[in-house]
Amino acid sequence: MSLTPQGTDDEPPADDGGQDGGRRPRRRRVLRWSATVLAMVILGTAGAGYLYYEHLNGNLRKDALNIGDAKDRAAASKANAAGQTPLNILLIGSDARDSEENQKLGGAKDTFGGTPRADVQMLLHVSADRSNMSVVSMPRDTLVQIPKCTDPASGKVYAASTVPTITNDSLGRGGPGCTVATWEKLTDIHIDHFMMVDFAGVVSMADAIGGVPVCVDANVYSHTSSGHGSGLKLEKGTTSVKGVQALQWLRTRYGFEDDTDIARTKAQHMYMNSMVRQLRANATLSNPGELRSLAETATKALTVDTGIGTVAKLYDLSNELKKVPTGRITMTTMPWEYSTASSGRVVPKPGDAEQLFRLVREDIALDGKDKKKTSQATATAAPSDPAAADDQIAVQVQNGTQSTSEAAVPGRARTVAELLGSQGFAKAVADTSALLSEEQTVVRYPSADLQGDAQRVAKALGIPTSQVKKSTDVSGVTLVIGADWRSGTAYKAAAQDDTTPTSADALNGSDTKACMHVDPNYTW
DSSP, rough: OBOOOOOOTTTTOGGOOSSBOOOOOOOOHHHHHHHHHHHHHHHHHGHHHHHHHHHHHOOOOEEEOOOBBGGGGGOOOOOTTTTTOEEOOOOEOOOOOOOOHHHHHHOOGGGGOOOEEEEEEEEEETTSSSEEEEEEOOOTTTTEEOOOOEEEETEEOOOOOSSEEEEGGGGGGTHHHHHHHHHHHHHHOOOOOEEEOOOHHHHHHHHTOOOOOEESOOEEEEEOOSSOOOOOOOEEEEEEOOHHHHHHHHOEEEETTSHHHHHHHHHHHHHHHHHHHHHTTTTTTHHHHHHHHHHHHHHHHOOEEGGGOSHHHHHHHHHTTSSSSSGGGEEEEOEEEEOOOSSOOOEEETTTHHHHHHHHTOOOOSSSSSOOOHHHSSEEEOSOOOOOOGOOOOEEEEEEEEOOOOOOOOHHHHHHHHHHHTTTOEEEEEEEEOOOOOSSOOOSSSSSSGHHHHHHHHHHHOOOOGGGOOOOTOEEEEEEETTTOOOSSSSOOOOOOOOGGGGGGGGEOOOOOOOOBBOGGGGG
């Protein structure tokens, strides 16, 4: 996730193209704070209110929400029993050197006007009942499959990546809408909006609220003789950072913990939590000039999707965000492990990453304070295309019962295909071409038009809808019999574990004691 320093610091590994990252995620506080600030500013200008409102609208930069193919998009979130729906916002930090100010802050003169990268990516999930908020960060060095994207301005088509590609490259493939498409393809979480900020926006926002308190457990100076480092220099304890120093904090890798992008992500989480508290503490500002300045800063700092491209829509959105108590905000990092194919890169950690994504998809609070609800009741949104008649649903059944400790059960795919046939699924066939290894039985489908069919197959066999997955690795509805169903004709779903993986490194929004550990090699 990173916000790298001027020029060469906290730079990505060599094959990253030499462009540091630097984005910051404070968009949501901008929003919830805007609810008070913008309303007071506009109402306070009386007859000039409309003109000023239009002026603020003009400050906002807008772009398309999702520029990927329809087949790679996640289904819309499902409403709860009260008719409320979750809200998912992708916060993006761009390292664009597209202006004199951004170039000065970002350094690396030879990159001026170069392709921007999404060096901070955080998914903000607000629960349907607005009782809690979950934030999931993806390390910028994560390798993912970037889907096909089409630039809405030029019409240029960027082909889907054929090999795992660093996630921050997605922004340069047509804009923030490709970063949104990449997240939806990876997580199968529908994203409602995005908000993006650049170097200059980070600095101006920190200045506008008077600084953000951060803490280090020792004196730190992020600088090396070879030119690495953000330049951040702080004394042990808590310091209120703003301006360039705030940007340095968000971009620091060398000097925090193990000097990796993961440590930088943790520092960004601390900054976000602290900024939320600051914004809420300052929500009572009444000086018209101060309010006007804050409104100007907020609207100039943001690029948003067209769905929230006016002050009025941001105001409405902020009203939703501010309903969540600070103590119910949970910051997490996508569980990861180092890639075996590319040095210095990471990939989603099998099991744990999908567990975290599932909890968000199913609107289960990451702090564990939800009233108990079953995954089956909160799982998948209703399909846009209803299921066909059972005898018209083509199903391919595969044997995935092989595991590290047990051999595959012979003939298992044929047995379950015959079971489906006996239940009216006349087009169910066994695929005996390969023996797979799947820990849990899963029904996969390639596109939204087959989601209803896949859910119908799962229901017929008693498989939870949380085990129905969209995947471009299949060409039709595909049932993979996992190691959890090695025998019998009745599937018994294991009790669902709804706890947040410890590898997600959760941090509560009300934690005022969090302090970054300093690498002893960077103390002074």
